[in-house]
Amino acid sequence: MTAGKQNHDDGTADMDTPAASVARGAEVIARHLKTLPNTPGVYRMIAGDGAVLYVGKAKDLKKRVAAYTAPDRQPTRIRRMIALTMDMEFVTTATEAEALLLESNLIKRYAPRYNILLRDDKSFPYILVTGDHDYPQVVKYRGAKSRPGDYFGPFASVWAVNDALNVLQRAFLLRSCSDNVFSGRTRPCLLYQIKRCSAPCVGRISKDDYADLVGQARDFLTGGSRAVQANLSKRMQAASDALEFELAAQYRDRIQAMTRIQAHQDINLRAVGDADVIAAHRQSGQTCVQVFFFRTGANFGNRAYFPSHGPDDDMGEVLEAFLGQFYARALPPKTVILSHALPNRTLVEDALSVRAERRVQITVPTRGDKRKVVDHAQNNAKEALSRRQSESATQRKLLDGLADALGLEAAPERIEVYDNSHVGGTKAVGGMIVAGPDGFEKGAYRKFNIKGAANVPDADGKTGEGFAPGDDYAMMREVLTRRFSRALKDDPERAEGQWPDLILIDGGKGQLGIAMEVFQDLGIEDVALAAIAKGPDRNAGREHIFMPDGRELLLKPQDPVLYFLQRLRDEAHRFAIGAHRGRRAKAIHTSRLDDVPGIGAQRKRALLHHFGHAKAVEEARPDDIAAVDGISKSMARKIYDWFHPDD
Numbered sequence: 001m002t003a004g005k006q007n008h009d010d011g012t013a014d015m016d017t018p019a020a021s022v023a024r025g026a027e028v029i030a031r032h033l034k035t036l037p038n039t040p041g042v043y044r045m046i047a048g049d050g051a052v053l054y055v056g057k058a059k060d061l062k063k064r065v066a067a068y069t070a071p072d073r074q075p076t077r078i079r080r081m082i083a084l085t086m087d088m089e090f091v092t093t094a095t096e097a098e099a100l101l102l103e104s105n106l107i108k109r110y111a112p113r114y115n116i117l118l119r120d121d122k123s124f125p126y127i128l129v130t131g132d133h134d135y136p137q138v139v140k141y142r143g144a145k146s147r148p149g150d151y152f153g154p155f156a157s158v159w160a161v162n163d164a165l166n167v168l169q170r171a172f173l174l175r176s177c178s179d180n181v182f183s184g185r186t187r188p189c190l191l192y193q194i195k196r197c198s199a200p201c202v203g204r205i206s207k208d209d210y211a212d213l214v215g216q217a218r219d220f221l222t223g224g225s226r227a228v229q230a231n232l233s234k235r236m237q238a239a240s241d242a243l244e245f246e247l248a249a250q251y252r253d254r255i256q257a258m259t260r261i262q263a264h265q266d267i268n269l270r271a272v273g274d275a276d277v278i279a280a281h282r283q284s285g286q287t288c289v290q291v292f293f294f295r296t297g298a299n300f301g302n303r304a305y306f307p308s309h310g311p312d313d314d315m316g317e318v319l320e321a322f323l324g325q326f327y328a329r330a331l332p333p334k335t336v337i338l339s340h341a342l343p344n345r346t347l348v349e350d351a352l353s354v355r356a357e358r359r360v361q362i363t364v365p366t367r368g369d370k371r372k373v374v375d376h377a378q379n380n381a382k383e384a385l386s387r388r389q390s391e392s393a394t395q396r397k398l399l400d401g402l403a404d405a406l407g408l409e410a411a412p413e414r415i416e417v418y419d420n421s422h423v424g425g426t427k428a429v430g431g432m433i434v435a436g437p438d439g440f441e442k443g444a445y446r447k448f449n450i451k452g453a454a455n456v457p458d459a460d461g462k463t464g465e466g467f468a469p470g471d472d473y474a475m476m477r478e479v480l481t482r483r484f485s486r487a488l489k490d491d492p493e494r495a496e497g498q499w500p501d502l503i504l505i506d507g508g509k510g511q512l513g514i515a516m517e518v519f520q521d522l523g524i525e526d527v528a529l530a531a532i533a534k535g536p537d538r539n540a541g542r543e544h545i546f547m548p549d550g551r552e553l554l555l556k557p558q559d560p561v562l563y564f565l566q567r568l569r570d571e572a573h574r575f576a577i578g579a580h581r582g583r584r585a586k587a588i589h590t591s592r593l594d595d596v597p598g599i600g601a602q603r604k605r606a607l608l609h610h611f612g613h614a615k616a617v618e619e620a621r622p623d624d625i626a627a628v629d630g631i632s633k634s635m636a637r638k639i640y641d642w643f644h645p646d647d
Contacts, residue, residue: 021083022071030069032088036062040099041092042106045114048086049493052110057099061090077310081114097350104324104351116309116321122443124154124330125161127168129218134207135182135200136214138174140165152221154330156293156301164300170253172217173198173205183601195253222296276332279339279377280319281385285311288385289322290377295333302377304384315340320348327352336362339374388438395437401561402502405553406545408528412501413437417572419506420475421580422450429583430479431576434500435568444498447579448479473514476505480518488522500527506569508533512546532569543569593617596642598635606630607639618643 029045041061045054058064065088071079093099107115128141131149140161145151155161168174175182175197177189182201191197198205198213205213216231239248277292287307293300305326309318320342332352341364342348352360365371399411415435422428428450434441452474491498505511512531519527531546543562545553555562593604593614610628611617617625617639625636 018083022079025082025085026069026071028085029065029082029088032090033062033066033069036065036090037092038062039092040094040096041090042099042102043091044089044106044110044112045081045085046087046089047084052106052112053081053084054112054114055103055106055110057096057103059096059099061092075312077114077312095350096347097354100324100347100351101328101355104328107321108325108328114310116307116313116318118305118307118322118325124156125158126151126153126155127161127164127221128152129174129214129221133179133182135175135210137176137179137182138165138168138172138217139176150218150221153295153300154293156291156303160301168217168220169196171220172213174213174217175200177201180601184605273335274333275335275337277337277373277377278319278323279374279381280315280322281378281381282315282318283382283385284389286385286389287315287318288381288388289319290381290384291326292373292377302380304381306385306388314343316343320344323348324351327355332356332360334358334360336360337370337374338362338364339378340364391439392437395439398560398564399437402564405555405559405561406502406528406530406547407551408502410501412528414497414500415502415504415568416500417504417506417568418476418479419569419572419576420450420472420479421573421576422475423580427580427583428475429576429580430475431572431579432479432483433568433572433575435571440571445575446483447575448482449583450475450478452478472507473510476507476511476514477518480515481522484518484522484524488524502528502530504565504568504572505529505531506533506572507531508544509546512548516548532565596639598638603630603635 038060040057040059042055042057043061043065044052045056047053056064068074068078068082068085071082074082091102093102107117111117111119123142126141126145128137128139128147129150129152130137130139130147132147136149140158141147141151153161155164165176169176169191173196176191177185185201188199188202188204189197192199192204198210200207200210236248236252239245273294273296275294277294278289280287280289287309289305289307290302291305292302305322307318307322309321319338319340323336323342332355336352342362345362349360349362352362363370365374396411402408403411413436417433417435418430420428420430430448430450432446432448434444487499490496503515505515508531512529515529515531519525519529529548533544533546534542542557543555543565545555545565547553555565593599593607599607606628607617607625608614611620620640622633622636622640625631625639626633628636631639
């Protein structure tokens with residue numbers, strides 16, 4: 001939701017709120033005053049349908065809530081909120097800092113329409129050097145830090161992590177393979193051949209020497225890159241003096257790999273160490289917030305955010321709300337450097353310190369290197385916002401043109417496009433992509449593992465009794481039925497903004513007919529449908545668009561709306577194929593032997609080496625299974641009984 005849509009989401013756009021509604025809402029609020037304490041806490045304003053309108057914090061709950069009982073002193077936006085309020089809920093806290101933390105968590109949970117909102121739930125990637133194996137693995141990691149090891153980050157993007165991992169592989173030769181792959185190797189893999197791994201899996205490096213590499217990598221990731229380079233330079237010189245030129249060349253290559261990533265650091269904060277630089281820029285009622293991640297003085301990348309807020313919200317207030325929600329899902333560093341002062345800097349510092357369980361400092365520099373970095377971040381915010389607004393204006397024109405071409409009442413705010421992908425009916429996947437005024441909304445994409453095909457095992461190995469494999473019509477029916485049955489159950493009032501205005505099907509009249517049948521069965525009548533099919537010989541540029549009323553549209557080859565429809569169709573196709581390939585690749589690396597209790601990597605390898613493939617193991621008798629090295633008679637019986645439960 002953008003700032004320009006705020007009033008429309010309030011349901012009272014461009015009109016004054018009736019005085020009677022405001023008075024009723026103020027009366028509802030006033031009824032709670034007599035029981036409220038003069039202590040810190042958090043309050044929620046609730047609409048008639050149970051939706052949370054607003055989450056606020058207070059140093060003094062009673063005093064803060066009392067302000068809403070005098071709506072004439074409030075701006076128009078707040079009066080609208082008061083008019084919609086039918087109930088309130090309260091939670092007291094020990095301190096105001098705790099109230100701020102709770103407020104941020106509740107805003108993240110409920111996404112109230114009248115709060116400043118950070119609509120981004122992507123977690124940040126880290127680099128993990130594992131600590132649960134004799135030969136630690138270096139990998140990209142996302143999620144809860146539950147696995148033992150050392151975590152380095154966060155990085156702004158997967159691209160930034162991959163770039164760092166590439167350097168680590170070249171410089172320190174640490175393994176990236178899983179523990180199962182490690183235990184199953186009998187000879188070095190390709191990474192060893194191209195000098196990106198030291199091959200500890202097959203004993204090409206001792207445990208102590210590998211531990212030395214791990215220590216160097218940790219030093220590099222914690223800011224000791226120059227010391228590591230100096231040490232490697234000494235080793236290179238020593239090897240050269242000893243006429244061990246091949247070893248000296250290896251040290252040289254490792255030094256060059258580290259130098260390469262340092263050369264990419266256009267800005268640094270070595271004097272600061274760990275810090276986030278957060279700068280905001282506002283233009284035409286919209287705001288972009290740029291976050292630069294610096295760890296051990298090195299730039300770990302940046303990410304842009306576009307929080308939604310009211311037109312009158314102060315920049316400091318926007319940043320304050322942003323910090324609360326941003327650090328609700330990420331630990332703050334020692335220092336947070338801002339472009340604008342906060343209304344309650346000390347309070348936010350205290351809250352972030354509680355969150356991090358150590359002291360966090362917030363600064364707004366006015367000169368020096370820190371100010372230069374803030375200016376750099378602010379310029380990035382300005383450029384990102386300009387690009388977004390330009391793209392949004394173009395996207396709006398395309399949506400308006402699409403509405404005209406299809407005869408829709410209004411430009412669609414949410415378009416869902418569906419496509420299926422399979423090979424001979426196996427590992428069939430349905431893909432749904434979403435687009436709107438801000439372009440593709442990849443966080444809303446969904447994949448559906450097709451479950452209804454007969455004679456095709458699903459992920460659990462069970463065989464369906466439904467339609468024939470490869471029946472595209474039946475697959476589309478299953479996907480649409482699952483999607484909208486769930487929508488009817490979870491959001492029957494369509495209050496959460498997850499219902500589409502337009503459904504676009506990749507296909508022709510047949511697929512469109514299936515969609516119409518599904519909607520008729522579910523009682524859905526107010527969602528526009530269309531299907532897009534390639535022309536003769538599957539020629540792009542001659543697409544036919546089929547409508548439920550029987551119209552068949554053929555847009556001009558140079559029409560921007562046609563290009564837009566092609567982009568939507570191609571994106572759905574790309575996503576469905578990618579999901580299918582992922583499912584197929586996963587199946588290649590799995591075996592029914594993985595499900596047998598007591599069968600680990602070594603026993604699985606021994607069984608496959610002996611019998612050739614898993615199917616032969618399933619068909620083998622207990623005595624034949626017991627002939628395999630490492631398989632006892634009792635284990636052989638367990639394996640046989642697993643595959644033959646009825647014998």
